[in-house]
Amino acid sequence: VPGRDWDRAVELVSSAEEVALACHISPDGDALGSTLAVGLALRAVGKRVVASFGERGFTVPRLLRFLPGQDLLVDPDDYPAAPELMISFDAPTADRLGELARVAGKARELVVVDHHPSHVGFGTLNLVDPGAAATAVLAEELIRRLGLPVDRDIATCLYAGLVTDTGSFRHSSTTSEVHAMAGRLIATGLNPEEIARELWDRSPFGYLRVLGLALERVVLEPETGDGLGLVWTYVTRDDRAAYGLPYHEVEGIIDVVRRTDDADVAVILKEDDGGAWQVSTRSKGGIDLSRVCATLGGGGHAKAAGFTSHQPVEQTMAAFRALLRRAA
Ligand code: 5GP
Ligand code: MN
Ligand code: MN
Known part of the structure; x- marks a missing residue:
C-alpha cells in the first residue's frame, strides 16, 4: 500500500x-x-x-x-x-x-x-x-x-x-x-x-459426532490430473441438525481433512441453513485455488479459497474436478 x-x-x-x-x-x-x-x-x-x-x-x-x-x-x-x-x-x-x-x-x-x-x-x-x-x-x-x-x-x-x-x-x-x-x-x-x-477448543460434544460423519465419508482421488491428489467430503444440514450444531461449528473440519499427505488439494462442502453449499478448498502445492474458485463464482487466496454452490454435491465436485485438471 x-x-x-x-x-x-x-x-x-x-x-x-x-x-x-x-x-x-x-x-x-x-x-x-x-x-x-x-x-x-x-x-x-x-x-x-x-x-x-x-x-x-x-x-x-x-x-x-x-x-x-x-x-x-x-x-x-x-x-x-x-x-x-x-x-x-x-x-x-x-x-x-x-x-x-x-x-x-x-x-x-x-x-x-x-x-x-x-x-x-x-x-x-x-x-x-x-x-x-x-x-x-x-x-x-x-x-x-x-x-x-x-x-x-x-x-x-x-x-x-x-x-x-x-x-x-x-x-x-x-x-x-x-x-x-x-x-x-x-x-x-x-x-x-x-x-x-x-x-x-470449546466445541460442543456434537461436533465430534459430525466430524465423525464427515470423516466416514471422506474420499481420496489419487489421479486428478497431474498426479494431483484430491481429498474431499461433505456435511449436510441434517447432519448438523441431528446434533443441534450451528453452521459455523463445522467450519474447522477442513483443517482435519487437509492433513493427509496423500492429497495436494482438500475440499469440504458444507450445507448451510438455507440449503446452499459453502465449499472450502485448500492446496499444499502450486495450484492457485483462488482462480479455480473464482471461475465457480467465489474467490479467496491461492492456498485457501471457497465458493457457494446450489447444485448437488456430485455435480459440484464434477465441475471442481474439471477445473482442477485444467489448472494443474
Ligand atoms: P473458508 O474456506 O475458510 O471459508 O474461506 C477461505 C478463503 O476463501 C477466505 O479467504 C474467503 O474469503 C474465501 N471464500 C470462501 N468462500 C467464498 C465465497 O463464497 N466467495 C468468495 N469471494 N470468497 C470466498
Ligand atoms: Mn475472512
Ligand atoms: Mn483475512
Missing part, C-alpha cells in the same frame, strides 16, 4: 466524527477482529462508531464471542443509510458485505482494508495488500498511523485475526514480521493460550 494512500486514510479517519465499520458475512477471526480492533481504537478517542457484518438478526459465531468490543455491533437495519465514512475489512468484493453492500455504494468515502488477491478495489480508497498475512496486519498499521494506542482489548482482536489467517503461524504467510506483530500484541498482556482455547 503506497504511503500516500495511508496518509489519505489517516486524513479521512481523523477528520470524521462518525465512522461506520463493516466486514464480510459469516465473519471469521480476521474479519471481526480487525473491525472491532479499529472500532475500539476509534471509540477510545471519542468518535461515534458503529460496526456490522451485514446479516439481519445477526448472531456472533460462538468461537468469536470472546472478542472485546461487541457492543459496537448493530443490526444492518440500524446502520447509517449513507455514512460519511465507511471502512470495510477483509471483504474482496462489496457483495461479501451482505445487507451492507448497498450502503457501501452510498457512503461518501469508503475505505477498503483487505488482503485478498481477488479483491476488486470497490472503495474510494483501497488499502489492499495481498502480501499481508491478515487484514489484521493492515488494521494494526492503520491504528498505528492514526497515533492511537493498542491496549490489551484491541490487541486481543488483532491477535485473533493474525492467528486465524496464518493457521496458528503455520501457513506460508507466516513471516518474521508476523511474529514481530504477535510479539507486540502479546506484550500488551493478552493470553495466547486463552485465545487459542476460545477459537479452537
